[in-house]
Amino acid sequence: MIEMSGLNDLLTNEPGKKLFLLGNEAIARGAIEAGVRVATTYPGTPSSEVGNVLSELAKKAGLYFQFSVNEKVAIEVAYSSAISGLRSFVFMKHVGLNVAADPLMSIAYTGVRAGLVVMSADDPSMFSSQNEQDNRNYSEIAHIPLIEPSNSQEAKDFLRYAFEISEMEHIPVLFRTTTRVSHQRGMVELGDIEKKDAVGFFKSDPANFVALPVNSMGLKEKLVKKMERLKTVSEGSKLNRIETYGSGKYGIITSGEAYNVMMDTVSKYGLDVSVLKLGFTNPLPEEMISKFLREHGNVIVVEELDPFLETRVRMIAQMHSIGTKIFGKLDGYFTFSHEYNPDTVAGSLSRIMGFDTRQVSVEIDATALPPRPPVLCPGCPHRATYYAVKRAVKMSNIKNPVYSSDIGCYSLGVYDPYNEADVMIEMGSSIGVGGGFSNATDQKVISFIGDSTFFHSGIPGIINAVHNASNVILIVMDNRTTAMTGQQSNPGMNVNGMGDPAPEVSIEAIVRAIGVQYVKTVDPYDLKSTLLAVSGALRENGVSVIVARRECAMIRDDRMRSKKEWKTFQVNPEKCKLCMNCVEKFSCPAIFIEGGKIEIDQNICDGCGVCAEPYVCPFKAIEEVQTA
Amino acid sequence: MRTNIIIAGVGGQGVVTAGLLLSEAATIRGMHVVMSEIHGLAQRGGSVSVDVRIGEVYGSIIGNGDADLIIGFEPIETMRAIARASNKTRVIMNSEKITPVSLSMHDKEYPNNAILTGMADKSIEIREINAVALAKKAGSYKSVNTVIIGAAIGLGILPFEREDMLSALKNRFSGKLYDINRDALEYGMEGILANQSASSS
Ligand code: SF4
Ligand code: SF4
Numbered sequence: 001m002i003e004m005s006g007l008n009d010l011l012t013n014e015p016g017k018k019l020f021l022l023g024n025e026a027i028a029r030g031a032i033e034a035g036v037r038v039a040t041t042y043p044g045t046p047s048s049e050v051g052n053v054l055s056e057l058a059k060k061a062g063l064y065f066q067f068s069v070n071e072k073v074a075i076e077v078a079y080s081s082a083i084s085g086l087r088s089f090v091f092m093k094h095v096g097l098n099v100a101a102d103p104l105m106s107i108a109y110t111g112v113r114a115g116l117v118v119m120s121a122d123d124p125s126m127f128s129s130q131n132e133q134d135n136r137n138y139s140e141i142a143h144i145p146l147i148e149p150s151n152s153q154e155a156k157d158f159l160r161y162a163f164e165i166s167e168m169e170h171i172p173v174l175f176r177t178t179t180r181v182s183h184q185r186g187m188v189e190l191g192d193i194e195k196k197d198a199v200g201f202f203k204s205d206p207a208n209f210v211a212l213p214v215n216s217m218g219l220k221e222k223l224v225k226k227m228e229r230l231k232t233v234s235e236g237s238k239l240n241r242i243e244t245y246g247s248g249k250y251g252i253i254t255s256g257e258a259y260n261v262m263m264d265t266v267s268k269y270g271l272d273v274s275v276l277k278l279g280f281t282n283p284l285p286e287e288m289i290s291k292f293l294r295e296h297g298n299v300i301v302v303e304e305l306d307p308f309l310e311t312r313v314r315m316i317a318q319m320h321s322i323g324t325k326i327f328g329k330l331d332g333y334f335t336f337s338h339e340y341n342p343d344t345v346a347g348s349l350s351r352i353m354g355f356d357t358r359q360v361s362v363e364i365d366a367t368a369l370p371p372r373p374p375v376l377c378p379g380c381p382h383r384a385t386y387y388a389v390k391r392a393v394k395m396s397n398i399k400n401p402v403y404s405s406d407i408g409c410y411s412l413g414v415y416d417p418y419n420e421a422d423v424m425i426e427m428g429s430s431i432g433v434g435g436g437f438s439n440a441t442d443q444k445v446i447s448f449i450g451d452s453t454f455f456h457s458g459i460p461g462i463i464n465a466v467h468n469a470s471n472v473i474l475i476v477m478d479n480r481t482t483a484m485t486g487q488q489s490n491p492g493m494n495v496n497g498m499g500d501p502a503p504e505v506s507i508e509a510i511v512r513a514i515g516v517q518y519v520k521t522v523d524p525y526d527l528k529s530t531l532l533a534v535s536g537a538l539r540e541n542g543v544s545v546i547v548a549r550r551e552c553a554m555i556r557d558d559r560m561r562s563k564k565e566w567k568t569f570q571v572n573p574e575k576c577k578l579c580m581n582c583v584e585k586f587s588c589p590a591i592f593i594e595g596g597k598i599e600i601d602q603n604i605c606d607g608c609g610v611c612a613e614p615y616v617c618p619f620k621a622i623e624e625v626q627t628a
Numbered sequence: 629m630r631t632n633i634i635i636a637g638v639g640g641q642g643v644v645t646a647g648l649l650l651s652e653a654a655t656i657r658g659m660h661v662v663m664s665e666i667h668g669l670a671q672r673g674g675s676v677s678v679d680v681r682i683g684e685v686y687g688s689i690i691g692n693g694d695a696d697l698i699i700g701f702e703p704i705e706t707m708r709a710i711a712r713a714s715n716k717t718r719v720i721m722n723s724e725k726i727t728p729v730s731l732s733m734h735d736k737e738y739p740n741n742a743i744l745t746g747m748a749d750k751s752i753e754i755r756e757i758n759a760v761a762l763a764k765k766a767g768s769y770k771s772v773n774t775v776i777i778g779a780a781i782g783l784g785i786l787p788f789e790r791e792d793m794l795s796a797l798k799n800r801f802s803g804k805l806y807d808i809n810r811d812a813l814e815y816g817m818e819g820i821l822a823n824q825s826a827s828s829s
């Protein structure tokens with residue numbers, strides 16, 4: 001859980017005050033300081049806390065905040081606000097920018113009036129993502145400026161600067177963090193809060209804002225000129241600076257989190273380096289870099305993921321005929337994959353600079369330890385759904401079913417003992433991919449999607465499957481929230497990002513309107529009804545939809561606790577026949593074996609009672625704990 | 629001067645809160661602190677670890693062998709973190725066992741401590757503490773992380789004092805909750821000094 005105490009501190013207008021902030025909290029503060037009037041997002045880790053904070057503070061900060069249906073819409077909403085004269089901020093995780101890439105490419109052409117900053121939180125090492133794409137590349141494709149902070153203080157300060165750049169050339173700016181920057185906590189000195197207009201006005205100007213070919217021709221040329229002019233700004237920017245350590249023999253060019261791990265290595269081994277630390281990375285300060293190259297015989301480029309800086313530094317050397325030896329990924333010293341840590345960076349630097357790394361680790365074979373991957377929480381409704389679906393498939397004698405899964409907590413259904421995810425690619429893919437299987441094979445296809453993902457990008461896949469007569473069973477795992485990223489609201493809920501009452505959009509009405517005939521809503525805690533609904537769907541042709549609706553266990557917990565209605569379950573050893581079904585097939589993390597007996601951990605049992613149902617425990621050995 | 633602390637446990641045990649408390653106590657002392665905090669999928673009942681770095685540091689990641697202190701909230705997770713230790717690293721291990729589903733699912737039980745602590749080479753000293761019992765004695769299971777922090781302070785290797793942690797607790801808790809946590813801190817400090825090391829027993 002995110003620590004929410006002291007959130008109101010983020011609103012204080014006391015320049016100079018220091019707070020210990022998560023990178024994402026610092027970014028939220030940066031938006032408040034910059035006088036942002038409209039902020040939009042679709043939640044995605046590692047960007048999620050920015051939205052959680054702004055949603056909480058929106059009214060007090062006098063800004064409009066929206067959890068948009070997806071990233072494409074989020075950027076569209078922020079864009080129209082920015083061209084109506086309001087500073088606007090849109091943020092998302094890296095893969096979200098793929099969804100928003102279509103508008104991004106064209107709003108770069110039309111430009112903006114008030115500042116528009118687009119934040120991409122990249123995820124090197126994929127702590128909670130399906131890939132680790134390097135979104136700095138988007139700044140090149142879209143021809144827009146790129147800003148990269150390294151820590152919480154810079155995250156806040158650079159965001160304000162990004163708004164200045166955006167307004168200087170009326171261009172959207174890409175602000176790129178990574179997991180370690182967004183999820184690093186550090187001291188932040190606050191600045192003043194800018195006062196901006198609260199209500200915008202859109203002055204029509206079709207030649208600039210209607211991206212018809214006839215207009216876009218000229219807009220493209222304007223865009224190239226804007227970026228040309230920004231080169232000079234990057235040249236003199238305080239975000240690009242040189243630091244010297246020791247004799248400064250080797251030159252190092254770096255940005256973002258790579259700067260931190262590199263500097264920890266420099267200070268640990270006392271290396272003689274001079275560091276060109278870049279925060280404004282597109283357009284690059286070409287003169288500054290060529291001068292730096294000329295001053296050093298050897299220059300090392302240290303950056304995570306793609307050789308974004310390295311290829312450009314090599315290009316600059318070539319264009320200026322500089323013979324400096326350049327080291328990086330392209331010559332194999334650094335890897336293209338995963339985040340860096342002090343050990344990998346020390347390893348690479350030592351091979352180039354020739355110093356000894358001290359390796360003093362304790363010998364232990366950590367691979368021999370029992371693994372503990374993330375699991376569905378005790379009481380999670382998804383566990384019950386997966387259990388029921390698996391039983392129904394078995395009872396219906398279905399051979400070789402294909403399970404097409406999607407992005408959310410329920411992706412964890414891939415693990416033993418459920419194994420109900422054969423394919424999982426991106427947000428909303430379960431239905432499109434499922435429809436494809438139905439064309440390509442004779443296998444039964446079961447697709448899983450969460451409520452938030454359904455709204456985000458699942459609906460076109462359903463329309464496609466219905467219209468093209470695919471055979472797919474779609475299970476909408478509606479846990480009444482966007483759970484994985486920290487329980488944000490979504491269009492299926494009766495509250496919006498401002499905390500205001502909002503109309504609930506009905507999943508059942510949508511799928512019926514698309515033409516799905518077999519639509520059933522079940523409570524997954526009721527294993528029998530869920531099992532019957534799935535068995536029924538397995539006998540159907542075409543697209544059938546089961547909405548398995550039960551709120552996320554975390555939300556239920558909070559409510560039960562506040563109502564003091566907490567209960568737990570325990571195993572009655574007299575009745576337990578050690579059939580092992582509850583541990584082997586249902587596998588709630590609260591149930592374990594000790595001294596040859598089945599036990600339930602009273603500290604983590606959530607009291608859902610699903611394990612007590614005869615479908616899990618046929619001997620009625622699991623009973624509610626009776627408190628006196 | 630640098631102090632590197634790894635806090636390891638299971639999602640939901642209060643590992644992040646412990647990191648925040650340590651950070652806060654250090655900032656009360658006016659020290660520079662950087663802390664890593666991983667959110668998202670990685671949190672859900674899986675292994676969690678937080679790195680707290682105090683002093684002259686840049687990034688939030690502690691390199692292999694660079695940890696001064698490992699605070700393990702759970703035996704298996706303590707051992708997992710020890711893979712990042714050196715023989716100079718001090719280790720505190722809470723004895724509360726949380727059986728990973730990967731064991732139960734295959735009808736297996738939690739390994740006993742001797743097997744676990746025997747996995748690391750003998751050069752490393754592991755100090756065990758029954759923080760759950762002490763937390764309950766203080767008045768709430770939830771004060772487990774305060775007990776463990778008390779144990780860390782008791783070892784005398786943190787760059788701040790008990791009073792700084794009391795101020796940090798005061799910022800976070802009030803009334804009866806503060807009293808519980810104040811007691812939990814004391815019990816942790818006394819407890820670690822009374823206990824023998826688990827690896828040498
Ligand atoms: S957060 Fe909610 S939906 Fe996610 S695993 Fe836990 S109970 Fe299930
Ligand atoms: S009641 Fe059973 S299934 Fe539900 S959380 Fe407790 S042990 Fe797990």
